Amino acid sequence: APVAHIGVYAARRARLAAQLGPGGIALIPTAPERKRNRDNEHPYRFDSYFYYLTGFTEPNAWLLLDEHGHSTLFCQPKDLQREIWDGYRLGPEAAPAALGVSAAHSIDELDARLPALLENRSSLCYPFATHPGLEGRIDGWLHKVRARARYGALCPDTQRDLCALLDEMRLFKDAHELELMRRAAQISAGAHVRAMQQCARWLRGGRALREYHLEAELLHEFRRHGAQGPAYGSIVAAGANACVLHYRADAAPVRPGELVLIDAGCELDGYASDITRTFPANGRFSGPQRDAYQLVLAAQEAAVAATRPGQRFTDPHQASVRVLAQGMLDLGLLDGTKVGTLDDVIEQRHYFRFYMHRTGHWLGLDVHDVGRYVEPGEIGQVSERTDPLSGETIKDRPSRILRPGMVLTLEPGLYVRPADDVPPAFWNIGIRIEDDAVVTEHGCELITRAVPVAPEAIEALMRD
Amino acid sequence: APVAHIGVYAARRARLAAQLGPGGIALIPTAPERKRNRDNEHPYRFDSYFYYLTGFTEPNAWLLLDEHGHSTLFCQPKDLQREIWDGYRLGPEAAPAALGVSAAHSIDELDARLPALLENRSSLCYPFATHPGLEGRIDGWLHKVRARARYGALCPDTQRDLCALLDEMRLFKDAHELELMRRAAQISAGAHVRAMQQCARWLRGGRALREYHLEAELLHEFRRHGAQGPAYGSIVAAGANACVLHYRADAAPVRPGELVLIDAGCELDGYASDITRTFPANGRFSGPQRDAYQLVLAAQEAAVAATRPGQRFTDPHQASVRVLAQGMLDLGLLDGTKVGTLDDVIEQRHYFRFYMHRTGHWLGLDVHDVGRYVEPGEIGQVSERTDPLSGETIKDRPSRILRPGMVLTLEPGLYVRPADDVPPAFWNIGIRIEDDAVVTEHGCELITRAVPVAPEAIEALMRD
Amino acid sequence: APVAHIGVYAARRARLAAQLGPGGIALIPTAPERKRNRDNEHPYRFDSYFYYLTGFTEPNAWLLLDEHGHSTLFCQPKDLQREIWDGYRLGPEAAPAALGVSAAHSIDELDARLPALLENRSSLCYPFATHPGLEGRIDGWLHKVRARARYGALCPDTQRDLCALLDEMRLFKDAHELELMRRAAQISAGAHVRAMQQCARWLRGGRALREYHLEAELLHEFRRHGAQGPAYGSIVAAGANACVLHYRADAAPVRPGELVLIDAGCELDGYASDITRTFPANGRFSGPQRDAYQLVLAAQEAAVAATRPGQRFTDPHQASVRVLAQGMLDLGLLDGTKVGTLDDVIEQRHYFRFYMHRTGHWLGLDVHDVGRYVEPGEIGQVSERTDPLSGETIKDRPSRILRPGMVLTLEPGLYVRPADDVPPAFWNIGIRIEDDAVVTEHGCELITRAVPVAPEAIEALMRD
Amino acid sequence: APVAHIGVYAARRARLAAQLGPGGIALIPTAPERKRNRDNEHPYRFDSYFYYLTGFTEPNAWLLLDEHGHSTLFCQPKDLQREIWDGYRLGPEAAPAALGVSAAHSIDELDARLPALLENRSSLCYPFATHPGLEGRIDGWLHKVRARARYGALCPDTQRDLCALLDEMRLFKDAHELELMRRAAQISAGAHVRAMQQCARWLRGGRALREYHLEAELLHEFRRHGAQGPAYGSIVAAGANACVLHYRADAAPVRPGELVLIDAGCELDGYASDITRTFPANGRFSGPQRDAYQLVLAAQEAAVAATRPGQRFTDPHQASVRVLAQGMLDLGLLDGTKVGTLDDVIEQRHYFRFYMHRTGHWLGLDVHDVGRYVEPGEIGQVSERTDPLSGETIKDRPSRILRPGMVLTLEPGLYVRPADDVPPAFWNIGIRIEDDAVVTEHGCELITRAVPVAPEAIEALMRD
Ligand SMILES: [Mn+2]
Ligand SMILES: [Mn+2]
Ligand SMILES: [Mn+2]
Ligand SMILES: [Mn+2]
Known part of the structure; x- marks a missing residue:
């Protein structure tokens, strides 16, 4: 060609x-x-x-x-x-x-x-x-x-x-790249919409549904719009599988009452998109599901608000962590009498038990795209700290300052494995909400929002 | 799992x-x-x-x-x-x-x-x-x-x-393997049927169709039946692209009046299936298309007839070649006044210009499966010959004797590139018909025939 | 050539x-x-x-x-x-x-x-x-x-x-090989004689002598007889250096009253010879030196006696060890009240402190020549034992049976490092006597005895 | 140590x-x-x-x-x-x-x-x-x-x-290095003297002499002075063997009437010396031998004169080449009617037939020591030329300017293989004279002249 x-x-x-x-x-x-x-x-x-x-x-x-x-x-x-x-x-x-x-x-x-x-x-x-x-x-x-x-x-x-x-x-995307990434994002958003709707429709029809049925929808939608295929192994995780971060779509049954987490995006002419949505299999969030979902959504909103020129790459993460940590205390996932205040939870990384990954990564030709996470001009400003969980000594250098043209994902999550000290209502709930953000002159643009994130909007979509 | x-x-x-x-x-x-x-x-x-x-x-x-x-x-x-x-x-x-x-x-x-x-x-x-x-x-x-x-x-x-x-x-498939291979063949046949029908339907609807639209159908059909994906890179070749043997589905337009060649099969729990069908994009063979198609089909029928215990692995190939060579003379692709008799065409490999691959291969866990093509007990019986085209000296050893439990493909073809000495009616026609055969006690079983090969049956299917 | x-x-x-x-x-x-x-x-x-x-x-x-x-x-x-x-x-x-x-x-x-x-x-x-x-x-x-x-x-x-x-x-030397090995042995023996004589002469002349002066004699003698050079790094070890088994000739002074250990042999047309002699620098053994020397010589004689067809490769070693172990008890190097009887010394490997190497090796094109040390026909007869010193589990297989045409070295030694529980008269004495033996029809032939081993003969030689 | x-x-x-x-x-x-x-x-x-x-x-x-x-x-x-x-x-x-x-x-x-x-x-x-x-x-x-x-x-x-x-x-030797190199040069010079004298003495005694006898003298002399050994494989080349540039001492007979070329030097504490002398086996140059020898000696003298600060590394070579080329014409090795003038001989490299190596190399820890042969500050001044013999395109960059502390060899030679167009009197004559030069403030110091180069001095030495 x-x-x-x-x-x-x-x-x-x-x-x-x-x-x-x-x-x-x-x-x-x-x-x-x-x-x-x-x-x-x-x-x-x-x-x-x-x-x-x-x-x-x-x-x-x-x-x-x-x-x-x-x-x-x-x-x-x-x-x-x-x-x-x-x-x-x-x-x-x-x-x-x-x-x-x-x-x-x-x-x-x-x-x-x-x-x-x-x-x-x-x-x-x-x-x-x-x-x-x-x-x-x-x-x-x-x-x-x-x-x-x-x-x-x-x-x-x-x-x-x-x-x-x-x-x-490569860290700073040019116009040609942004154009391709917007198109890829659009295709991927459409595939998520289709998978959600198909999921609800099948279950309403009383049919047995497995993860691979939903993956088939994604593959079809990616390819028929000319994308070459998935940018990475599609995650379609039903129920407890959502607590495995890099789970690959397999053959587990998708059951009414459970959540489904889909993390999938197409690659178009070399450029990746990367979207995660979590939705109720039968189209309607239960109470605890909705509570947990709202928390992750609020964490993402905080991250979005922190994504603008002049902020550091770690700022959206810290914003998300603060929201999530408070929510863990509020929902009873963490017991304040044991872990202390919000600041303690953050400082001692108690939240890590339910949120163990970073809030984003660069996105571009590679799904985990290249680009230094450290600000080049400040690379020599090292401060050492000891990680409270691993005990490992870590050299911190000032995080990258965000600038227009950078593209990153914003993807907070919450993953609750069963445990005696955790309210059973939240057991096996795994939620992640991920959108792709282009840093603009004054803030950021989310290019993947053709698939909704509001719980009401998701429920509305799944009713169609 | x-x-x-x-x-x-x-x-x-x-x-x-x-x-x-x-x-x-x-x-x-x-x-x-x-x-x-x-x-x-x-x-x-x-x-x-x-x-x-x-x-x-x-x-x-x-x-x-x-x-x-x-x-x-x-x-x-x-x-x-x-x-x-x-x-x-x-x-x-x-x-x-x-x-x-x-x-x-x-x-x-x-x-x-x-x-x-x-x-x-x-x-x-x-x-x-x-x-x-x-x-x-x-x-x-x-x-x-x-x-x-x-x-x-x-x-x-x-x-x-x-x-x-x-x-x-591995050359001799056990019951467990045959069971899996039959299921894989069934899924793949269904995908071919669906791609044919979708192609005709879409063109009837006047919509622009590209190769990747048809590939999307295959991917969807493979995956929704639980196959892990394609066993090899799917070939969806519109028009002249069919003359590239290992063409991969790309973005070429699929135009009414042209043939489409699809060579694709799913992999199910590690086992490959491998089907090729060639069909008119709009559901109706033209005269020269039909003539060429009938020829390849006859060649495949000859191969099928030669596939039974006691025959050699090369027998189906020789049967196909004989039919194809005669057809090339009959259709005017080869000029008998120049290339001589049928036996000359075969001996001097004149047919190679339009049929340049072998008629089959072992099939199993690998799409080109393992297994000696030489009969083990006769490995020392070498005869040397000179290839008429390359001049290369080739050591021939007796070909493998077919036995029950072996699985092989039967896939003759005809590929006509434009040239002054070739009737223009056949230019850019590429046809291959491939089925998967299990050698049985007295012959062979074609496990991929849930998708038809007869031109009338294909036309009927595409009318639905 | x-x-x-x-x-x-x-x-x-x-x-x-x-x-x-x-x-x-x-x-x-x-x-x-x-x-x-x-x-x-x-x-x-x-x-x-x-x-x-x-x-x-x-x-x-x-x-x-x-x-x-x-x-x-x-x-x-x-x-x-x-x-x-x-x-x-x-x-x-x-x-x-x-x-x-x-x-x-x-x-x-x-x-x-x-x-x-x-x-x-x-x-x-x-x-x-x-x-x-x-x-x-x-x-x-x-x-x-x-x-x-x-x-x-x-x-x-x-x-x-x-x-x-x-x-x-290669383990069984043919006539051509034996002829070359005899010539190499002859040249090497001459070099040892010359080094001994030169040593005594220089010291008598009151000149400062270093190890490399003696090595120069060896090199000269090897090369002027047409040998290509040393078959391995020549050891010329004065005084305490003799207790380092693979010491290389260096610059240490050679002092009257000390022993000198020379382990050197030429390579002639690819074939190695391998001779060790230990002699008093000034040509006259002191009492303790002579006692220790006589012990090693007796151990070598026992090894020679055990080297004949039908014996095992390990028999000369065991013969040497028995003589040496008894001598260690007799000379007071080992204290019988602590280590027990001769059999205890052997079984518990107490002798290892003063004799830590094997008594020989195959000799041929390589100085440590190829050839299995295990009898091929008995390779499956394994018996396990635990080494008393290292605690390592060792699989013993029957040792090689000696046959005519095999060539091996016989090289017992005694190395005494200073220690509180060792008589000071023996401190820093290192002695090894090594000859090359061809297994013959009824015993063995020592092909390196053109340089004497008897202490009197050495003293006589060094007086010339 | x-x-x-x-x-x-x-x-x-x-x-x-x-x-x-x-x-x-x-x-x-x-x-x-x-x-x-x-x-x-x-x-x-x-x-x-x-x-x-x-x-x-x-x-x-x-x-x-x-x-x-x-x-x-x-x-x-x-x-x-x-x-x-x-x-x-x-x-x-x-x-x-x-x-x-x-x-x-x-x-x-x-x-x-x-x-x-x-x-x-x-x-x-x-x-x-x-x-x-x-x-x-x-x-x-x-x-x-x-x-x-x-x-x-x-x-x-x-x-x-x-x-x-x-x-x-490393190109500029410090005082410690020069001290070691002088001692190494002294030892090597002594070895050359001894080999010359031994050669004459042996032949006078009517004994059969081979190259390895002379190599034995070198090895002995190097080692007994504490050098670790030869800095490179000693060349002891009798008669026609001298025409093989990197011949290694072997077993050829050394015959009266022939020249012997010895290129050998010891390595002392890591530092190389590198001396070549050519002498008549029986201690007396014949006429043609003397003519050829005088020519090479004159070439070396010209090289020595060109070795001083400010000159280029290639200047001694060019000086030697000019003398040698003129000598080849004078001696009839080259026929002026065929090869033209002296300048033609140099420009067309006709001399290469009899003098095919460079006149020197850096000397130090490695016998061909490290150090750029191009002047670092002028590395970009490239001129291209075509080699008249090979036709190869060569990029010339300005040669290194000599400075005090550099050490190099000066080793012109002349090698005459038998040929119809060469006077038989010179057939099989191979001569090289090599000394080690330290560049000093105003010229150079030859540190290897404890072995003479003048033919009369060599003859005198060999009479002793
Ligand atoms: Mn991501
Ligand atoms: Mn195939
Ligand atoms: Mn040895
Ligand atoms: Mn040199």
Whole structure:
């Protein structure tokens, strides 16, 4: 398929080139194909860094980029026999026009050409610790450069982690990315709506329903809108299964009276969406379910309010935690006579028993997207503390300051496992509400709200 | 999930143990988890050999089996924190009862325990060339055995390929396997029917249709019947795309008047199904489409007729080739004045231009399942020939004799790329018809015929 | 240099071939060159197995041998430029005549030719765990064989340890080997005589003498008789240094009144000799020195007496231990009131404090030569015992039965470190007497006795 | 053995630390032990970089050094049992006092401690492409640092080649190094004198003499003066063997009337010396031998004259080449009517046929010592040229400017292989004269001239 918007990728390459420094050259392979069973492979997913710089989705491709912006692509050569079997290839002849790169060669020439391309550079930039075997191949090429020292060849004596540069770029989404992420969010929201409605409808019809029936709805809805598939393993968790954070949709029965937690989002042209909704299987919250749900919703609202430029990445989390902790005391999940005040609950992390994850993560090409969670300019301001639960010594550095163009999820939750000191009404309730937020000039925009979060709205939807 | 039918797996282990010989021990790891992007993984698929012997689907597990049938499992230990995050684990305490193995330990003890378990064995049997890094780990363990030579430890001095033993076992499906494969075939057939009908309906409705719309139907139908997903990348190829053999469903428009080729099958509890159908997008074959289709269907019928005990694996292929070659002459795809007689077309492989793949493959846990294509008892009867197209020297050994319990696909095809010497009416037509056959006492049973092949039946179906 | 006695090597290859079994093929690389510092290498030493089968001493060579005795050598190609720099190469053209191999190719063709040479074999035999990286290269070649399965190629499904076969062959020395080992022994004995005499002479002359002065004598004597150098790091240990078993000659002063222990032997055309003598630096044993020396000598005599066909490999050791243990009691090194009787001393290994090594080892191409120490036919007769010192459980298997043609060392010793409960007169005395024994029809032949062991003979020698 | 001069090593570490930059840390392992045959190892040689910074000669040691000069040593722990077998170990307790390092730990703790020591550093400096497997181990440690990112750990994102820093330091020898190199040179010169005299004496005595007899003299002389052994494989080449540049002393007969070329030097406490002399076996040059010898000597004199501060590294070579080229024309080795003028001979490299190596190399801890041959400040001034012989394109960069403290060899030669167009009188003559030069304030000092070069002086010496 031809690559649209090649100017977008060229601009990114130019921004990267400007950071490579004198004598610098960057090297980025795409991802390998992954075996599934025997000669059968998983659906191919390109490397996010490589795609960010090229828009190119074929496997077996590498990009080189030098400080002057000269880009060289290695890609699969045209080969009629192979293309009859495995499909169309762009090929190096067409690549410069199609992708805007300066030059292109067959991937078969990679080993032969790389030493000369790395020769006489002073520093080499590539993604550290990302592609198993990459360091070994680079060593092999540099070995050949060194072997030519007698002919005047210089070998790079510095290696830099490309991720450090690209992560910062990718953290701030450009217009092209935001457009794709909004579309992905829209498709995913629609799938959640459909699963909710289908769930209520089936149960009303008295039919036996299992988790995989709901997952089938999601898959269908993602794909029929042109998304390539789920951005991550869809979670469809009925009843107690919702208390397993990364539960995968399986075959458990979905029973009236229980909650269903769905955490699923499609990937569209490489970009992830990430939505969680929790709803009553039969379309109507019971009292304790509603109480717990309202609490998580309030925690999310507090997080949303804390998501705006100038705030830190950890602020939405702290806002959610404060709401959740108070709610745990109010609902009797925590006993104030034992755990102390709200501040004690927060400081001693008593809430962790029912809320054990962070409130969000960056979102983009990767569902847990790249980007430093520490503010770069303040990285040296370290304060040490001891975690009250694990006893582990932790070095705290100032959390990242939110800026327009960042995209993050806001996903507080509450997970109650049965225990003697917990009111039975809440046993096995697992709730999470997750939306995707784009940081804007003055606050944030939730791009996934085409599926409602208010309990009344969910109930209304499920009545249809 | 608990493993049903543990007696089935125990019986397989016993049969393998009996083949290990004096002092023999076998070692089988399951498959690794596969990265997709960043910390996001592909859906987990266990190793087929490991599953065949255990029925166990968790990652990070190994099986040891000695000549006396004593089996030792290494698996993920129980760990509440990890299970809150990643889900239920069976754990080594429960494994012996749940799986019928003799003993079980935590996978964390693998490196510590393996040297002692391999000590004083004379031969070690493991799957060669299947698990990258396995040979290295084995070398490490044997190194520790050798280091204990001073304490009287003996180290295996022979290593045997476990695949050679297990491939023969897996080639003959037992009742449990046939039952699963029939159910998988049934689900897949239903999905094909639904895609055909949806295609016609949508086009009748005047709606724009793309390949991914049809793929969405397949995914939905597989999953809602409890299949875990597609057994391989679904092919939904509209028009000329059908001439790319391993084309993957993409975004091409599906246009009335064109054929659509769908090659897709679900995987159910590890077992693959594999069906191909080709149909007119609008539900009605044109004349040349029908002629070509009838030819491929006749070729498949010839293959079916040749599939029975005592025949060779290559017999269905030769039967199909003979029908197809004659048809190519009859339809004018090949010019008899240039290529000669039917026998010349076959001998010189002129048909290869329009039919370039084999007519089938073993089917089972892997879609291209294991099993020797050469008859074991006749392996030394080699005859050399020169391939008329490539000039390559090929050693022919007698093809496998078909026996009851083998399962194979029968999938002739015809693929016509545009060319000056080819009638334009056939340009860009790609047709394949594939069914899954179980070899029975006196012939074969096609388990995928719940989706029709006769052109009239397809047209009837698509009218509904 | 041309290889003499090519018939000897051909006969060995034929004996090995006869053991490879149907479809068997053996693969043996020679040793790599070893880096010392920067581009500077250690003196090259070929692999002992490879040399045993070829007599060929160049690096970068491999031997293949099939069950029919067909042998293929890969070796360095003729190359005038390289030969101007690095010296003469035999080259593949001359190799068949010079070495008696069936065929020879350039080492540059190894990767290209190996897959075809391994194709259609049923088992592959190579030295396990001996050449780092070999397993990986073999995997690579077999990968190429497997990739040709479609052309009828069979891949070996069994791998056997070549060492198991060759170790047995090498354990029994043929006439050619015994001739070389006798010459090596003769040279080494001469070097010991010279070092003893030089030591006494220098000290008589009042000159300061250091260990390295004596090592220089050994090196000179080895090399001027055409030996390539020491077979192992020469031990020249003055005074207390003799209590460090693998001490290397260094710069310690050699003082009158102290003993000097020299353990050194040359390597001649690949074959090791191994002699230890202990002598008084000034040529005259003191009383305690003489007592201790006589004890070790008696222990060696007991070992010699126990070295004859039909005895076990461990018999000389047990004979030495019994003499030494009694002597330790007699000399007051062990206090019978504390350690009990002679049998207690042996059973509880009290002697280990002063005699902590075995009494000998096989000798041949390697100084610690290959060959099983367990009797092959009795390998299954295991008895377990607990080591009284370490508490380690040890599996005992019947020790090897001595047969004519085996060559082993006989080297009891006594090492006394200072301690409160040990008579000060023996402090820092370290004594070892080692000779090389060829097992003969009715006993053994000591081939290293051109240097005397009797204390009087040593004193006489050192007076000259 | 205790390390003397620990201040010397501390000063070097301080100079290196000052170059590591903010957040920098350096990591330097010593060399591994090298296998020779079976369990027998080559004499241990430490890594030159590691030794340069520590003076420590045990294997299994690593140095870490941070930007503030804090140094951490990992070394073999004290272990009485191991020390009884393998000798004294310094141990981490004694290391700080003995070596002047800030801290020391057991090598057994390396893997456990390294991640914490690399944490929160911004750049990591280690020797690139020098220690096989080092990159992999570093990746492993950094992987553990990255895994602690959640606890605030930062991982170095830059890797620098330590060699680039240390090579510059080592290029300029300090007083301690020059003192050692002078002593090594003195010992080697004495060995050459002795070999010459012994050669003449032996032949006068009518005895059969082989190359290894002369090598024995060298070994003896090196070792008895306390040198550890040869710094590189000694070349003792009789007659035509001298035309093989890296010939190793073997068993060729040394015949009266032939020349003998000896290229050998000892290594003393890690420092190499490197001397070549060529002399008539019987002590008297023939006419053509003398003519050729005088030519090489004149070439060396020209090289010596060109060795002074401000000259380039290539100047001595060019001076030698000019003299040699003129001599080749004068002696009739080159035919001026065919090859043209002196300038043509130089420009077209006709001289290469008889003089095919460079005139020298840096000398120090490594015989071909480290140090850039290109002037660092002028590295970007590249000029391309085509080699007239190979056709290879060569990038020339300005050659290194000589400065006081550099040590290099000056070793022109002449090698005449038989050919129709060469006067038979010169056939098989190979001559090289090599001395070690320290660049001084105003010129250079030859530290190896205790063995003469003048033909008359050699003849006089050999008469004694
Ligand atoms: Mn999320
Ligand atoms: Mn198929
Ligand atoms: Mn020994
Ligand atoms: Mn030199």
